[in-house]
Amino acid sequence: MAALYSQIGATAQVKVGAGKLKSIFVSSGTNPTVTVYDSATASSSDPVILAQFTAATPGLYALTGDEGGVYFSKGLYVVLGGTSPKVSVFYE
Numbered sequence: 122m123a124a125l126y127s128q129i130g131a132t133a134q135v136k137v138g139a140g141k142l143k144s145i146f147v148s149s150g151t152n153p154t155v156t157v158y159d160s161a162t163a164s165s166s167d168p169v170i171l172a173q174f175t176a177a178t179p180g181l182y183a184l185t186g187d188e189g190g191v192y193f194s195k196g197l198y199v200v201l202g203g204t205s206p207k208v209s210v211f212y213e
Contacts, residue, residue: 124211129199135210136197137161141190143211144183145199147176150206155182161196168195173202 124143127135138161147153153176160167170191176182184191190213197212 153206
């Protein structure tokens with residue numbers, strides 16, 4: 122399966138349902154923070170895939186788990202912080 126992508130500049134629901142997170146590219150922003158949840162809604166009570174981290178700009182964060190990514194079951198919800206972050210999320 123080919124990877125899909127979503128370019129976001131604010132907190133967003135990237136995908137609902139099961140899939141695999143492949144990588145995150147942070148292209149710009151001032152002190153951009155990223156947190157990723159396995160969630161089908163805007164809920165921070167669901168399992169955390171990636172705990173909040175402050176990203177380098179530019180910075181590529183490739184996930185090398187099982188078969189080149191990390192599986193999620195409920196959805197892919199990404200919380201962004203900092204000033205004017207621009208992030209591309211690659212997933213299947």
